[in-house]
Amino acid sequence: MADARSAPESLPPAFLEFLQENGLDPMMYSMVDTIPRYIRLKPGMEPQIPEIQSELKCHLNKVSWLPDFYAIPPQVQIASSMAYQQGKIYGIDAASGAAVLALDVQPGEHVLDLCAAPDMLGGRGSLTGVDVAKHRLAACRTMLQKYSLGDRCRLFVADGTSFSILPVNSSLGNGEGLVGLHKCDALRPSADDEAQTSGYDKVLVDAECTHDGSIKHIQKFEFWGWKTLDRRVLDAERTDDLLHLQLRLLTNGFKLLKTGGSLVYSTCSLTVAQNENVVQQFLCKHSSAELQKIGSADSWPCRSGSIFKTLRFDPATSQTSGLFVAKFTKLQI
Ligand SMILES: C[S@@+](CC[C@H](N)C(=O)[O-])C[C@H]1O[C@@H](n2cnc3c(N)ncnc32)[C@H](O)[C@@H]1O
Numbered sequence: 615m616a617d618a619r620s621a622p623e624s625l626p627p628a629f630l631e632f633l634q635e636n637g638l639d640p641m642m643y644s645m646v647d648t649i650p651r652y653i654r655l656k657p658g659m660e661p662q663i664p665e666i667q668s669e670l671k672c673h674l675n676k677v678s679w680l681p682d683f684y685a686i687p688p689q690v691q692i693a694s695s696m697a698y699q700q701g702k703i704y705g706i707d708a709a710s711g712a713a714v715l716a717l718d719v720q721p722g723e724h725v726l727d728l729c730a731a732p733d734m735l736g737g738r739g740s741l742t743g744v745d746v747a748k749h750r751l752a753a754c755r756t757m758l759q760k761y762s763l764g765d766r767c768r769l770f771v772a773d774g775t776s777f778s779i780l781p782v783n784s785s786l787g788n789g790e791g792l793v794g795l796h797k798c799d800a801l802r803p804s805a806d807d808e809a810q811t812s813g814y815d816k817v818l819v820d821a822e823c824t825h826d827g828s829i830k831h832i833q834k835f836e837f838w839g840w841k842t843l844d845r846r847v848l849d850a851e852r853t854d855d856l857l858h859l860q861l862r863l864l865t866n867g868f869k870l871l872k873t874g875g876s877l878v879y880s881t882c883s884l885t886v887a888q889n890e891n892v893v894q895q896f897l898c899k900h901s902s903a904e905l906q907k908i909g910s911a912d913s914w915p916c917r918s919g920s921i922f923k924t925l926r927f928d929p930a931t932s933q934t935s936g937l938f939v940a941k942f943t944k945l946q947i
Pocket of ligand 1: 729747820821823
């Protein structure tokens with residue numbers, strides 16, 4: 615059980631109570647200044663590492679278990695650097711990178727990111743990004759332009775629990791992108807059984823959550839005000855709604871997955887309610903869903919979730935932000 619007496623002093627009592635109720639250790643928030651910051655280097659930019667190191671005034675430590683990822687000291691800011699502005703580096707936590715890697719996207723595959731924001735971008739297939747928040751998709755669009763990925767991606771401001779648009783042309787198998795997209799194709803709603811053959815090869819549901827595992831995010835409440843945390847994280851009604859939303863996002867993402875395809879469900883919460891319990895409820899209702907072992911995870915610095923084949927990253931074990939990851943496949947039934 616968590617020991618509230620050893621928590622960082624700045625954490626408010628209501629949050630400590632939330633952690634205790636969920637069996638989470640408040641000490642993880644004191645690691646915020648010691649766990650590294652992670653960046654992803656644009657593939658092909660390796661020869662420029664010495665120049666980037668000299669600009670950031672720090673060493674880029676290669677993350678051995680995650681291709682293209684480097685660790686830098688937590689206090690290093692990258693947003694104003696030329697390397698960032700020119701799209702050579704991008705800040706993303708290694709655990710989030712692992713969730714994307716778990717999808718194992720192959721060239722030419724159709725990928726759906728149902729709670730898009732910018733982390734998924736940079737994959738090798740065609741990408742459909744959906745997010746209910748316009749400003750999050752605006753950030754994605756900026757990234758698409760910056761990394762010249764536009765011809766392979768499309769973005770929708772939409773509710774991921776009811777989004778129903780299948781990949782545009784499932785015969786697209788060469789990674790050339792979505793050139794030739796017509797509005798009438800894009801807005802055609804899908805039938806349930808159509809998705810089994812013409813659905814997405816890979817789906818990422820990085821669901822909205824309480825973000826309690828994202829220790830850098832929680833630290834920001836010191837500036838935003840702890841009252842905001844009460845409203846956005848601790849409100850019991852909101853938490854109930856969240857659990858419902860997570861299950862609905864997972865359910866709809868799975869509906870849009872083709873038979874034999876893979877779906878990754880992740881959250882940056884470390885509570886059992888938002889992770890294992892959602893997975894369990896989903897599995898009870900979907901006989902065609904099966905948890906899959908994440909092939910590349912053998913070398914990852916994470917631990918098993920309480921359901922076999924699920925994974926948990928946390929600051930103490932992984933030197934990353936907290937993240938829960940579960941991978942499903944869709945069986946022919
Ligand atoms: C944990 S964040 C995802 C972060 C993103 N994958 C990334 O790595 O940057 C959850 C996202 O879900 C979005 N969201 C919340 N409710 C949604 C819904 N009903 N449909 C689609 N997206 C939703 C939020 O706007 C937010 O961008």
